[in-house]
Amino acid sequence: MKEQFQARMLRIHFGEDDRWQGKPLHEAIVGKCKELGIAEAIVFRGIEGYGSASRIRRSGHWSRSKDAPIQLSIIDTEEQIAKLLPFLDAMVEEGLVATSAVEVIRYSRSDIAPGSEQ
Amino acid sequence: MLQPGKAVKVTIYLGEGATHHGVPVYSSILDFLFYRGVAGATVTKGVAGFGADHHMHSAHLVEISDHLPIKIEFIETRDKVEELLGKLEELAGSGLIETQETTVAKPAQVSKSAKPLTPAHLKIQGKAQMMRIYLSEHDRWSGKPLYGALVEAMRANDIAGVTVYRGILGYGAHRRNRKDNPLLSPHHGSVMLSAIDTAEKLRAFLPIVDKMVAEGLVVFSDVDVIKYAYRALDADQETASATQDSGQGQVQQ
Numbered sequence: 001m002k003e004q005f006q007a008r009m010l011r012i013h014f015g016e017d018d019r020w021q022g023k024p025l026h027e028a029i030v031g032k033c034k035e036l037g038i039a040e041a042i043v044f045r046g047i048e049g050y051g052s053a054s055r056i057r058r059s060g061h062w063s064r065s066k067d068a069p070i071q072l073s074i075i076d077t078e079e080q081i082a083k084l085l086p087f088l089d090a091m092v093e094e095g096l097v098a099t100s101a102v103e104v105i106r107y108s109r110s111d112i113a114p115g116s117e118q
Numbered sequence: 119m120l121q122p123g124k125a126v127k128v129t130i131y132l133g134e135g136a137t138h139h140g141v142p143v144y145s146s147i148l149d150f151l152f153y154r155g156v157a158g159a160t161v162t163k164g165v166a167g168f169g170a171d172h173h174m175h176s177a178h179l180v181e182i183s184d185h186l187p188i189k190i191e192f193i194e195t196r197d198k199v200e201e202l203l204g205k206l207e208e209l210a211g212s213g214l215i216e217t218q219e220t221t222v223a224k225p226a227q228v229s230k231s232a233k234p235l236t237p238a239h240l241k242i243q244g245k246a247q248m249m250r251i252y253l254s255e256h257d258r259w260s261g262k263p264l265y266g267a268l269v270e271a272m273r274a275n276d277i278a279g280v281t282v283y284r285g286i287l288g289y290g291a292h293r294r295n296r297k298d299n300p301l302l303s304p305h306h307g308s309v310m311l312s313a314i315d316t317a318e319k320l321r322a323f324l325p326i327v328d329k330m331v332a333e334g335l336v337v338f339s340d341v342d343v344i345k346y347a348y349r350a351l352d353a354d355q356e357t358a359s360a361t362q363d364s365g366q367g368q369v370q371q
Contacts, residue, residue: 039290
């Protein structure tokens, strides 16, 4: 099945060591996205970078040993993204959230409409 | 799609030992023809022969000799052949390419229409689009990883450049059984392909994405390309690689 719609993409940048209620922040955010039925969420670990506090972040040889830069990409319709934003405000203490308008084509084997799945 | 009537038959003769970026040349050529929507192509392996170097290649044990002659044949319209020949000459390296007028009495039965043709690789500057494709690393297409097949398909269609990123966590349209899959498994295998080119070229490539991607998300956004620079590979490297522009773009969104 193929659907085409206008959507919004959020990119959130922070560090791998950032935590939320004891859990790694990126896992917490992906978990929240899933709970809200957000269409797509993916986390990337960068090899080097720096963020809002100008602290260099690097993934070490043992990739979990250092505070690597993390980028989280989230995609869904405006309404779905609007539902997520208040949670992000609370969860992301230090980081950057960028958004852009995008056009999306979704291929799926099921009949689940964007945002409606649990 | 091929119609009955005048057409051109192209025959390419290669040594089997020839490689291009580590894969046999015949397989690069076959991939190229496939992704460019050629109606059909056949690779045959000779049992003995010699080429421009006048070195006799033969086999007592056909299976183990890796220098036997290889012949690739395909039939297409004159326009299509002319469009493909430049790239084929580079891919074939030291091999021989022959074209021959032919008549198609009856075309093979195909259900799909030909892909739209894309213009050759151009320098992009200014308004462009970024296409991101989200899939599972485990999705397969024709026996190989889908993300790799998409990269090959983009290369054959002169998309300026593509990068594959592996996510460390994620879920999305490509997750088959969302309820059953533990969300936080570290080996879930979400990948993202990111390609930048003009809107027209990316849109022209979409029918191929339609055919190859069964589950996934394709996201388009407008970007401004502020620098696009690439260097040609050294001439003394394998001749066949001359068109491998290492596209390098910096993008502002």
